[in-house]
Amino acid sequence: MKQVELRNVSKSYDGKSQVLKGIDVTINPGEFFVLVGPSGCGKSTMLRMIAGLEEISGGDLYIGDVYSNHSPPSKRNLSMVFQNYALYPHLTVEQNILFGLHTKKITKAEQKKRCNETAEMLGLSELLKRKPRQLSGGQRQRVALARSIVTHAPICLMDEPLSNLDAKLRSKMRSEIRQIQKRLGITMIYVTHDQTEAMTMADRMMILHHGQVQQIGGPIDIYNFPSNTFVASFIGAPPMNLSQVSFRDREIVLDDHRAISISEEMARSIPIEERIIAGIRSEHIKLAKGGKVSFYAEAVNVEVLGTETLITFITGNKQWIAKWSGQWNISIGEKLPLYIDCADLYLFKQETGECIWHQSNRHDQYSLKEAIF
Amino acid sequence: MKQVELRNVSKSYDGKSQVLKGIDVTINPGEFFVLVGPSGCGKSTMLRMIAGLEEISGGDLYIGDVYSNHSPPSKRNLSMVFQNYALYPHLTVEQNILFGLHTKKITKAEQKKRCNETAEMLGLSELLKRKPRQLSGGQRQRVALARSIVTHAPICLMDEPLSNLDAKLRSKMRSEIRQIQKRLGITMIYVTHDQTEAMTMADRMMILHHGQVQQIGGPIDIYNFPSNTFVASFIGAPPMNLSQVSFRDREIVLDDHRAISISEEMARSIPIEERIIAGIRSEHIKLAKGGKVSFYAEAVNVEVLGTETLITFITGNKQWIAKWSGQWNISIGEKLPLYIDCADLYLFKQETGECIWHQSNRHDQYSLKEAIF
Amino acid sequence: MSITRKIVLYSLLTLSVLFMMFPIFYAFMISFMQGGEILRGNLIPDSFTFANYQSAFEKVPLFQYLWNSFYVSAVVMIGQLIVSSLAAYAFVFMSFKGRDFIFFVFISTMMIPWEATMVPNFITVQKLGWLNSYSSLTIPFFALAFGTFLLRQQFKTIPKELFEASQVAGISRFRFFWNVVLPVSKTSLITLGIYSFLTTWNMYLWPLLVTNNESVRTVQIGLKQLQSQEISTEWGVVMAAVVVVILPTLILLFIGQKRLQNGLTQGAIK
Amino acid sequence: MGLLYLSPSIILFGLFLFYPMIRTLYLSFFLTDGQGVPVSFVGFENFTYLFQSASFQKSITATILFVLYTVPLGVILALFFAIIANEKVRGIGFFRTMFSSTMGMSVAASSVIWMFMYNPAIGIFNKLVVALGGSEVQWLLDPKFALLSVAVSTIWMNTGFSFLILLGGLQNIDEHLYENADIAGVSYWYKLRKITVPLLSPTLFFIVTVSLINSFQTFGQIDILTKGGPIESTNVIVYSIYKDAFVNYNVGSASAQATILFFCILFITILQFKLGERKVHYQ
Amino acid sequence: STTGSQTEGESTSGAEAEETSGKQEVVFWHAMSGELETVLNDIAADFNESQDNIEVKPIFQGTYEEALTKFNTVAGTEDAPTIMQVFEVGTKYMIDSGHIQPVQKFIDEDNYDTSQWEKNISNYYTVDGEQYSMPFNSSTPVLIYNKDAFEAAGLDPEKAPMTYSELKDAAKKLTKAEGGETSQYGFSILNYGWFFEELLAEQGGHYVDNENGRAGNATKATFNDDLGLNVFQLISDMHKEGTYYNVGQNWDDMRAAFQSGKMAMYLDSSAGVKAIVDNADFEVGVSYLPIPDDSERNGVIIGGASVWMSSGIAEEKQKAAWEFMKYLTTPEVQAEWHVKTGYFAINPAAYDQDLVTQEWAKYPQLKVTVDQLRDTKTNTATQGALISVFPESRQKVVTAMESLYQGMDPKEALDQAAEETNRALEVANIKQGN
């Protein structure tokens, strides 16, 4: 357990364009910290700077309060799991797990012990004598994990470790990694571009875009209170529906003149002159019941997914998606009466994308006690 | 639009083990037919036999009522989209789209016209002069699609065309492919191992396992009425919770002695002597309200995914998952009172996995009219 | 990388390059020296003179030889590319009985010492009436096991789906070979091309045997022609010729180094 | 169908390799006249004589020694160059090109240069030796040194090719494997021993095989530098074949030697595959 | 199938009739490289210009061995050259080949007077009174020494050693050794069988039996007799004494060693003399080969090569070739040849040409070489051995010489070479069906 702190860290490969700009973040000891963002935003770069595999162009890096900008990777006392696992194809699972341990001045017996423990924990005991190519994707993943755990390093870095696995295995490994991290109390810095992974695993997550931090916070907070349009559309599946809007007194008007009435309080908080983007999560576009219709829309695509149904319709020049739970028998072209509660709306400035309004509490947050009684 | 019919088709690569066994299916003209199953079950093999890329070991293949076991691929008048797109890396997008059209004796002018039309339809017009490596994954996918559309072949075969794309793009392409297929009225045979894809795209789907047909039908029907445990656990995310059970009069007893009471009608239909597996979809494990508790369970993992929460708990030696909509603030270790309606149960024979009981109608199926009024 | 490591690395690199390049440098230097200087064993000429080059070109028709070498190397290169790629294509994209066996036989030809086959080959070439013509210098070398091997490895990396896609589209095998396989394998073809150009350029004994006059002779023979046996050799002139002989290949190599390396590796390890 | 594409190769191989090889095999059972026409059948006499002949035994020794000198040293040298040229530093492209340069040198040209350098009176080697306080060495005339000297020049000539292939092999090794090792903190040598060499083994295997075959077939430099002397110490089999066939007109004996050589190479290559495959780690 | 497939490139193989230009084409294959080739080309060009009917095309074919190999493969076919240059040791081989036309035929037809040729040269190529080939480039070995070094060592630079013991003494004085490091050796011989043969013949020794193979097919080597042993003993002794320098097999290395002062005396070909004198920055002396003390000077064998005429080609072509051969032997051409290359003139009349006398005035050393040849006694020893396996035998002798430097017993080394020669002779005789 160790803290990792970045102070105004930046990176440029070629001395001209900046790949990372002014990253300021403190990762707490024992935290599961997820770095998420679209491809090319600089996630790997940041991770590799922490590992010492890439030089830091500007700013300071502290690992456990020690200034570490220039210490070599091996001195940073951390372990790393690579996207392609980076297993040594010519070594057995056991040799892979123990690779490099001798440099830590650990006796053979202790090495053996640790290896067995770790293998046990990850269900690799049967496979110790195999070569990586004789393993399935998930097993390889676990060997890579074991190799990093066995060092007992207090910090572990992972760069998209699950992206080569299929969906089923991925969801299984997600909870395995999470459980091991908690059990061992490792400080975990985990890179992914998959928001489901980020949402389900992170204690806190950081969203990167074009080398800049967009938002740092707990997954649910970020989901509920995205700080800008990028975060809003990046987190959540299907992504938040966004459209440019204008105002008519106590109404928000979409570009095809559909309107949603808003509360007085909300109307007051909106700076009239600004160009505004309104956002609504797909689960908040509801079927209008009992006459409370916001507008009508024609279904252009309907996807029934077992327990929920996704309905696509057009507003202005945008496709919006509504998500209803249950299996809905709706045919394409059918006209739907829809209702949007103005409390579920998000409003963003058009230029900066910054969020200027959202409800302060989600009304679909439950706790057990409330629900039962 | 053409019909494809397989009569008792089988395949063996080595003459010994059968990769496909007795496949009997008729794919209707203009239908979107999805072949789904776990890796190695023989999906690609079946598709390639239809395409003529693989010999048929036994049975008969009819394409548009013509016996086609031995006609060469080019004579079957179909097009194919490969998993890795199989774009010619040295040709431009345009050349890729038109590659091979000359064999169909189509004039240059007509080729040009078709190419432009198709590119227009798929939003590739700007990219016609680029090479494949200058395209993003989704664009490549669309080129592959264009290449198959441009032939105007009445049948199109696709082998996991979306598996190389990231989640977001995948969901976009899903509806695009679906829309194009409907517009052009192509008979589509589509292979995937991703059940979401199968569920959302298929008119009908066929589930393959170990080279044998498990079930053929509409996606919702298969989700609601899986014919055996394999289908039940393969379709649906998270998969259906399954456990071996025993009976006590009017109660189903799980192996840790938890019990669920059942209706008289149901009790009557169960053959007492059989070893039975009970199944329940995760969305049907509900929070017990108002004292109607089936049993209590301790949460071992909680994943909050924006609009829904997955709660994992242990019954006997199995992990079960409950899916509740909304964001639930549940901590690990918390005790939950759970309720299962016996009408939501599925019962399977243990030996064969065959489904012996399920409700005749799902109660979360809605149609618009009912819902509004 | 730390400064000390950099210093160590650069010194190693420099020393190694000095070691590797010295003979070539030496040849260059000698080619600029006058008679006596060479026999005294000087390293750097007192004054640079092109006299040796001049007399090398006067003594033997080096330009003609260079052209011949160039022509022969180019033809062999093209021939090897065509023949080897056809064979490699068959090995990769077609299945027929005995394919692996034939491949093994192909590879085993690498083990036949060329010297052992020279006399029968000479007689064959003579019977074909190819003596003293470019045919004898080129055609026997068109088939090359190494080239077939190299290209086979490359062709194997072409996704099978490309072949299948073209089958579905109804494209003939040859058209697929010509329009897809060859363009896609450009790097390997260039590699093999450079390799065969270099090796052909460097052939000596066979060209001597099958050619009778300067109209088809290659530059390596010219090199030999400048060295005498019973009377003294003019080393300066010979070295000038050496330089003339190696310069084209060195330049080719410098231009194609990167490609050559990539292509050769592909053949070696897959 | 496939055979159609193979036919150019098959015809050419047949005509210019297999036919002569078979003819060689055939001739090895005969005494021939100067033009290589068989005169009288002698059965295995050519072979039995060879195995008794001291000169042939010397040839075999020379060949084996030559292979032993050139192959390991050549591969190690090329590997060394490849390793130092695989670092990513400024100007590395220049060094790579230089290291590969001997691939563009013809045997004839290289040998002439080396002959000059070996010259006992005016060559650079003796100048160096004397400058370092040693006594002059008759590089190509002393049976103790001749084979070694030819081997050294051969190694030089072959380095370019081996270097290129090994460098390519090195560049194919996944960078992450080294990064992982960096994080683990193992030493440079440990990385070299435990990562580089094993992962390079398929490439090494290839280059060793090719070098072996080439080494067995070395001809040009021997012809130019030593002509098989002194006291036949550099009379490797290929050169001996050449001499018997083209100078002494004993085509029968030459054929017998060629046959033996062919089977030796075949045997060693197969052996090498059998032993090597086990030690090689394919990805 | 041999016609029609001629592709690119001018075809100038042997029998190609050049009816079109009206000239007889005479293809002349030779092994003259470097400076020699230039001179030869000049002579051919002059000949071509001197008349309108014949076009001689000299073509370089590699070393003697390579050229002969090639001739051997095309002999008797239409690819064979009209004139072929073959080194002296290939003589017997050519005679046995059955693909050559002895020039005696034209000598007879033409009533050509061969007495104008140097007897000691043409003898070599005469078997049973029949002239087989025409001598062309001929040389003999001579002793070459560094006069400056002689003076420095207190020896008379005008008096070269004539006997083995004089040689040994001079070599001892000339050898400059300091602390195990010898900066100048006394004497050296190239590891080349030819020099051994010459030293043997100088004593009147035979290389093989049957009168050096001239009275019938040779069956046995005789060079390992006492006379041969004398030579080997000399080399062995001097090498042991540290006065003898091993220069290897390469002519250029040998000369480089002499020129750089590495040794003071050595044996070289008469053809090399001029270049040596030119390149040396000291006075160069030339003298006769030394002989054993109790021996009588017998003379040297001619070395070098002769030109042969192919058989089985058109009579007109042969005639044309003969014309060229005659041209080659005219005093003028021979004078030019001698002066420019250092090879002997076949026609001694050449030595009276101004060109030669002027040259001799400049290089008195050249005359010594000619004198040595003229002083040679005509007998089967100086006529040279006639065996078909000469090249092979020479290799064996070379190996034997090289073993001396490794301390092998001279007798043993020589016997071994003889034995191997015997085996080669035996095989050769079997092949010939005897």
Ligand SMILES: Nc1ncnc2c1ncn2[C@@H]1O[C@H](COP(=O)(O)OP(=O)(O)OP(=O)(O)O)[C@@H](O)[C@H]1O
């Ligand atoms: N070695 C390098 N030299 C130059 N530019 C680089 C280098 N590595 C990465 N980049 C650039 O830096 C940017 C960030 O790259 P990085 O690999 O950190 O992205 P990422 O967020 O990890 O993306 P992905 O999800 O695709 O792995 C990219 O624009 C990339 O092109």
Ligand SMILES: Nc1ncnc2c1ncn2[C@@H]1O[C@H](COP(=O)(O)OP(=O)(O)OP(=O)(O)O)[C@@H](O)[C@H]1O
């Ligand atoms: N060319 C072949 N030769 C022998 N066996 C094969 C061949 N191709 C496939 N198989 C075997 O046939 C079975 C079915 O393979 P197939 O490729 O059809 O599976 P799939 O359902 O497409 O799997 P995936 O989802 O992984 O693509 C597998 O067990 C496979 O090992």
Ligand SMILES: [Mg+2]
């Ligand atoms: Mg990355």
Ligand SMILES: [Mg+2]
């Ligand atoms: Mg498949």
